[in-house]
Amino acid sequence: MMNIRHDELSRPEPFAGEDHLSPYTLALREHFPSREEILREAKRQTRRQRGLKKTAGVVASCLALALSWYIDPVLQRESMQTAVGQQATYHLKDGSEVTLNTNSLLVVEQHLYSRQLRLPQGEALFRVQHGWRPFTVYAYQTTIRDIGTVFNVRNTAHGAEVTVIEGLVEVITGTAKQVLSHHQTLRSEAGALSDIRHISAESATAWQQGRLMFDAQPLSAVVAELQRYHAGQIQIADSHVGQYQLSGEYDIHGIDALIDVLSEILPVRVERHADQSVVIRHR
CATH class of the missing domain: 3.55.50.30 (Phage tail protein beta-alpha-beta fold)
Structure with missing residues (x-):
């Protein structure tokens, strides 16, 4: 029976024929990558996968945009604008009426299944013709959805102000949502909605008079x-x-x-x- 000490296991003697393997080691290195080469390839593959993920995200966004256009394409787009001190009334193709106040800009988009209007600056009064297509106004990160009404929207320097003269509108900004009825007004600012205030019809429509x-x-x-x-x-x-x-x-x-x-x-x-x-x- 052979006795083996622990220190003999922990410190093995050099293999006598180790030098004879050198030619084979060189040959193996020619056919197989080194540790450094493996790490470089792994990093390259990681960058490639990130690039593919980013490309896939861009492609998905483009497909979503194309799909949304296909589902509800823009049929007609027109812009309306007033100068400082000027007011003007416009009649839309769907029978609705828009009155712009001073220094205002309105972009009207008639979609296949919706009516979308953007007010990047100024103030406008909307008299909406009822129809099966939703009527939506966008002003300063605020969405105003008509529920059959006459309403006023003002895009201020810091938010939007919505006033309902007749009917109802739904006002949305961020996660906040409110429904306004006639002679009610509120402000939308920094992703939040103010408390609803009551306002007289006379003051609500004063500028139009x-x-x-x-x-x-x-x-x-x-x-x-x-x-x-x-x-x-x-x-x-x-x-x-x-x-x-x-x-x-x-x-x-x-x-x-x-x-x-x-x-x-x-x-x-x-x-x-x-x-x-x-x-x-x-x-």
Whole structure:
């Protein structure tokens, strides 16, 4: 019986014929890749698989887009636009009516199974002709779906404002959703919807009647509204002046006259410049 010590197992003696295998080792290396080559190939295959996944994702997106076009293709697209201080009414092919307020842009798409309108800037009043195709308006990441109504949409600098004059609309932004009925309004901003407020029909449609209505509005808000109808910049020079309040009903086509009369209503001085800009200062 042979006795074997542990240290003999852990430290084997060199194989006497190891040098004789060198020619065979070289031959094997010529036919089989080295460890470094295997790692390089693995990295190359990984990059290739990532590229294939990315390509597959792009192809899938293109197929989805093509499928959506095939299912509900655009039959007609037209744009409508108003200049600063201009208002215009348009009659759509489906019998609906759109009135654009000052400095507004509307893109109308008649699809096979839907009516889609985009309001990238400005304000518009929609009188929708009932039909089997849904009527949807998009403004500042907000979706407004008609449920048989007359409604107003305004795309502001930070969101969208929706007011219903008749009927119902569904307003969606992000995960928030609300249904508005007649004489109700709300704002959509930063993926959220404000609380619903009630508004009189008179004030809701004032701009379409050529009127601006203010009820104890701070001058800063009044100037922001006037700016929409005035080509030159209107600036409040003193911050506390913007806190003065203004009430009343004014002609929407007489913005310059309203600016001039501010010095008679409030303790301010109005300065006009050659470039049509206006500066309002404390008097």
